[in-house]
Amino acid sequence: MGLFGFGKKKHQSEEALEAAAEENEEAVDAAENVDEAQEVVALPESSAEYEGRGDERGPWDVEDENVPDYDEYLDMGSYYLPFLKGIELRVKANRATQQVLGTTITYGSSSVEIEAFAAPKTLGLWDDVRADLIEANKDAKEVEGVFGTELALPVTVKGGRKVLTRIVGVDGPRWMLRGIFSGKAATDPEGEEAKALNQFFADIVVERGDDPLAPRDLIPMHPPVAPAERKAAKAAAEEAEQKTEIPGKPKGPFDSDQQVEVKTTLSRGPMFSEVR
Template identity: 70%
Template sequence: MGLFGFGKKKSKKEAEPAVEAVDEDEVAAETANEQAKAESAETTLAEPSSAYEGRGDERGPWDVDDENVPDYDDYLDLGAYYLPFMQGIELRIKANRATQTVLGSTITFGGSSLEIEAFAAPKTMGLWDDVRADLLEANKAASEIEGVFGTELRLPVNVKGGKVVNTRIVGVDGPRWMLRGIFSGNAAVNPEHDEAKALNLFFSGIVVERGEEPLAPRDLIPMHPPVAPAERKAAKAAAEAAANEEGKEHLKDIPDNKPKGPLNYDQQTEVKTTLARGPMFSEVR
């Protein structure tokens, strides 16, 4: 199973309707027409590949500075990353109770869930290989598998009541960041399940914003409570309006000396011109 990413946008073109035919040439023409119709979709998904080919070209997760990053104006802003919208999901925010600091988010879809966290990474190398090795060393029940996002981990987790929950842990390296996803439910154990495919696609659509703040490797990238697209657009408009007013503060201090009431013939303007003699110069020969 390969990575489902976002393909490049293509122009809309209606293929000519196929003509009913019985010979091989016209059957081939009809097949070509059907392929043209498939390619005319406004947005197409990249074909699954047998091996993970990385992110940043036609596949995500994305960085805000990627050349082919999808338009995320209508995504949910959480600070460290932008989440695409998908019908039927539920969002829960993970936060520190003492400080109210947002630490991550969890998406629930049907009987599956996806926990998402974004970490700072070194400039010159990825982080996922080291994190995966640490998880393998700390959890003897963990095992590596080749999945949609390259080398992933299967990790059974013991929860309250003696129940064991199977999880699938994914890590994707980007420029100075690593995005980690922890899948559970059907999305963790059955790669062909509709919930697994939907959450894989959702994870690949996330857009990460690392920011310029100095952070140590493995530090969580700072997050904030969710900001909806309408709120973000309103804040942007307000900021632009405030910027347009900058440099005009001095105009507020100019007194308004306009005469009150209508002008009449009793109001006159007096103009005075005063001539003053300048300094005298003497020429000595």
């Protein structure tokens, strides 16, 4: 089941409002992971549209022509995380099933929570998700940011403090990547932490896969697989494949030294028969 609900009336179903409430809770959780609460401030205007995804910048899809080399990225199943010195990674999982649900990257006093969702083939998902969140949270406000139209969402954390979060969504081919930024990455857009985490988010490579998924479902994830583990598994698979090859089987096309003569016991009979 996805984190977003559906109903017959767009943006008015109880399921959609409940799902948006869950989004609000996740924003609170993300904000509470930051060392110090920040004052609620408005983000500066940047751009209403995020252009160039897949051509000039990410987040990337594994099938994009200009996708960067992600051999050294951390494999999470639905996406690959780039390397950034000084970050801490926390994996969010279901306690009962141990199913991986997302990741949170902490950098300095900032963090970003990352999740990838399935989306329709022809339409993006972020516009609808954003509208649901606005309807469920009267304090949510649309702002223009580095990833196009974002949401500035003040949340109340433990102790009654108000903390500002940025909710970002980027649409790709049959997926949407969502990030909840908190700390200085949400309140100081020109600061070093915001720029570092923005670039980190843009460098992520998404792998939607071919599994049939309903729009707004989480794309399946797995525990982190390091580059060295992937390379070792690939080498082991190649070695196993070599062991299963037929002994003496010629490799490549036949040449003059590999021609095979086929003999038969059939002999040619007379070309005509005479009937008397």
